[in-house]
Amino acid sequence: MAPKRKSDQITDLSRLKAFTNPLRMQLYRLLFAAGTATASQLAEQVDEAPSLVSYHLRKLAEHGFLAEARDQGSDGRERWWRVASEEGWAYRTSDFADTPEGAAVVGAVTHSLVDTRVAQYRAYLGQSAAWGKEWTDAAxxxxxxxxxxxxxxxxxxxxxxxxxxxxxxxxxxxxxxxxxxxxxxxxxxxxxxxxxx
Structure with missing residues (x-):
């Protein structure tokens, strides 16, 4: 049996605060699914300016959530990004519940996660007929x-x-x-x- 790999456990409030921005949460999720992408590619998906997306990707990298995918791209003009941990990240509410600011940040991040997940499921429901019987029966x-x-x-x-x-x-x-x-x-x-x- 392979050893259990752990997600990046966030215990520092400043790191968790990085995800209070909904766009950062969305960019991280898109990059996690894609494996690697550029700011321009992600900007098209979120309908934002590449410069704004690039700023938020750099902020996520500063907190250790993203890293440059140096093996991608051939011309060097655009930076490719990847998530830093294949296992994602996690946090425990109890690690931040001892201060009002910590509790507020946990609440904001948790609500953002739930909102993102609900929006993703609603999008599937709105498009389910386009997936066909095989996928709708499996869902x-x-x-x-x-x-x-x-x-x-x-x-x-x-x-x-x-x-x-x-x-x-x-x-x-x-x-x-x-x-x-x-x-x-x-x-x-x-x-x-x-x-x-």
Whole structure:
């Protein structure tokens, strides 16, 4: 069994603040999906000026979220970017909850993440007919109501991460082998949180 790789765990408030800007969140997500891209390519996708996009990419790089993809591009006129960690990034609310500013930043970033995910799912719903029967039959949305302890919820999260990591590696391996037919980016959103009815 391969060792479990960890996402970049954010514990510094200034790093987390980088994602309070919705455009930075959007650019990071696009770059994560694309693998590598230039500011101009990303600017077209977000309908912003390349200079503004370039500024935000540099800010994300300053905080260690992005790095230059020096092996891309041939003319050297435009910088290529990639995410710094293939495992993405994560944070724990408890690492920032001890100050009002930390709690506010966590709230802003978490709301931005949820808004981005909901917008992505709504976009799929609006375009689902264009994907065809094979993809619409494969797509899913589910909700389960469970009775768990905090330790059990943590264990379930670790199991779900292992499952999604295995499927992500399978997709990467197939792509590197040239098996790209009928292969698309797939977004999987999993949430687990306590509530009282």
């Amino acid at each position: 899913f949305t589910s909700e389960w109501l469970l009775e768990l302890t905090p330790a059990e919820l943590t264990e379930m999260n670790e199991e779900l991460e292992a499952v999604t990591r295995r499927w992500r590696e399978r997709g990467k391996a197939a792509r590197s082998d040239g098996a790209t037919e009928n292969r698309e980016q797939v977004s999987v959103h999993l949430y687990g949180f306590p509530f009282r009815p």
